Structures are given as C-alpha cells and as structure tokens.
Amino acid sequence: GAVVSQHPSWVICKSGTSVKIECRSLDFQATTMFWYRQFPKQSLMLMATSNEGSKATYEQGVEKDKFLINHASLTLSTLTVTSAHPEDSSFYICSATPGTSGWGEQFFGPGTRLTVL
Amino acid sequence: KQEVTQIPAALSVPEGENLVLNCSFTDSAIYNLQWFRQDPGKGLTSLLLIQSSQREQTSGRLNASLDKSSGRSTLYIAASQPGDSATYLCAVRGGGSNYKLTFGKGTLLTVNP
Numbered sequence: 001g002a003v004v005s006q007h008p009s010w011v012i013c014k015s016g017t018s019v020k021i022e023c024r025s026l027d028f029q030a031t032t033m034f035w036y037r038q039f040p041k042q043s044l045m046l047m048a049t050s051n052e053g054s055k056a057t058y059e060q061g062v063e064k065d066k067f068l069i070n071h072a073s074l075t076l077s078t079l080t081v082t083s084a085h086p087e088d089s090s091f092y093i094c095s096a097t098p099g100t101s102g103w104g105e106q107f108f109g110p111g112t113r114l115t116v117l
Numbered sequence: 118k119q120e121v122t123q124i125p126a127a128l129s130v131p132e133g134e135n136l137v138l139n140c141s142f143t144d145s146a147i148y149n150l151q152w153f154r155q156d157p158g159k160g161l162t163s164l165l166l167i168q169s170s171q172r173e174q175t176s177g178r179l180n181a182s183l184d185k186s187s188g189r190s191t192l193y194i195a196a197s198q199p200g201d202s203a204t205y206l207c208a209v210r211g212g213g214s215n216y217k218l219t220f221g222k223g224t225l226l227t228v229n230p
Contacts, residue, residue, distance in 0.1 A: 004160075006160070034217075034218070043221060043222045044161075046217055093160050093161065103216050105151065106218060107163060108153070108162070108163070110160040
C-alpha cells in the first residue's frame with residue numbers, strides 16, 4: 001500500500017527556535033500533500049494544502065509566515081515552524097494523495113510530536 | 118460549512134461483539150468518505166474509502182455504508198477483537214472545488230478481552 005513517512009517523529013525545542021518537519025511519500029508521487037494539526041483529544045484540523053512547484057494554500061487563521069511549507073518535489077513536503085512558542089506544541093500530521101489530483105484517497109504519515117519549552 | 122459528527126464518542130464492548138459506529142455530515146454534496154483508525158500517539162490508517170456513487174465498501178471484518186442523501190455513514194465491525202481498540206475517525210471530502218477532508222471528532226473504541 002501507499003506509505004507516507006514523517007521525520008522527526010518527535011522533537012523538543014526551546015522557545016524562539018525553528019523546527020522543520022519532513023513528509024515523504026515513499027512508494028508513490030504526490031502533487032498534493034496536506035498538513036494537519038491535532039490537539040489532545042481533538043480531531044484533525046487542516047492547516048494547509050501543499051502543491052508541488054507552487055505556493056501552499058493556507059486555511060483561514062493559519063499564519064503562513066509562521067508555518068512555512070515547501071513542496072519541492074513530488075515525494076517531499078516540509079513544514080517549518082518558525083520562532084516556535086509553547087502554544088505551537090501539538091501533533092502535526094501530513095497526508096498525501098497519489099497522482100496529480102488532490103481528489104484521491106489520502107494516506108497519512110505517523111505524525112510528529114512537537115514540544116516547545 | 119461542512120460539519121461531521123460521530124456518535125458515540127466512546128464505546129466499550131466485550132470481545133466478539135458486532136458493533137456499529139455512526140457518522141453524519143451536514144452537506145450531502147460530498148465527493149467521497151473515508152474511515153480511519155488512529156492508535157494513541159500515532160498517525161491515521163485508512164480503513165475504507167467510499168465514493169459518493171457507492172453504497173458500501175467491505176474489507177475483512179469491516180463494512181462501511183453510505184447514505185449520501187441523508188448525510189450518514191456507518192462502520193460495522195464484526196466479531197470485535199481487543200486489537201480493534203483505537204479511535205475511529207470519519208472524514209468527508211466536499212464536492213465542487215473543495216477537496217479538503219473534514220473530520221469528525223472520532224469514536225474511542227475499547228474491546229475488552
């Protein structure tokens with residue numbers, strides 16, 4: 001089946017530093033990838049849609065200058081949390097849809113637990 | 118704005134029972150619906166995908182149905198096992214140009230040995 005990986009699986013950083021999270025589709029190419037955020041006992045909230053070779057589309061209320069997304073290739077999207085603060089601590093999950101359409105089945109990565117001290 | 122509701126929020130059953138998880142959505146103009154499983158601290162595993170033109174999908178002990186006109190889907194789990202214990206999430210993808218997934222809050226299932 002389609003496999004999506006994330007790296008790192010967990011990260012602890014000091015307030016004010018930047019953290020980069022990678023999302024890779026291992027056995028398929030994906031024009032479209034998605035970044036989600038999940039708080040404890042809450043469901044997933046879409047942050048942004050990442051499109052290969054173009055700018056990401058951010059959901060309302062998500063600061064694009066704080067959450068930088070780069071989809072440089074058909075198998076890799078990165079999310080950089082800039083100047084992280086404790087309120088950015090959360091579980092970040094990416095997903096990818098095989099092929100060139102964003103409409104197909106989404107496959108999710110294992111998530112990255114970010115803790116900002 | 119699409120809203121997805123899952124009932125019940127939590128469910129505890131003895132091993133071997135058949136069970137049904139419910140999902141409802143407010144906008145019936147969907148493209149497809151997916152059921153996922155999430156284990157604690159983990160990502161999501163896709164269980165079943167139902168296209169808007171389909172009525173049901175089956176995989177092993179799992180059967181998902183879709184009634185688009187009434188905005189409902191059910192996930193049926195037969196002969197439940199302790200390994201089925203997890204949070205089950207329902208997500209719908211809207212029609213038109215909105216291909217974003219909207220998630221419910223999930224049902225926490227515990228299967229007791």
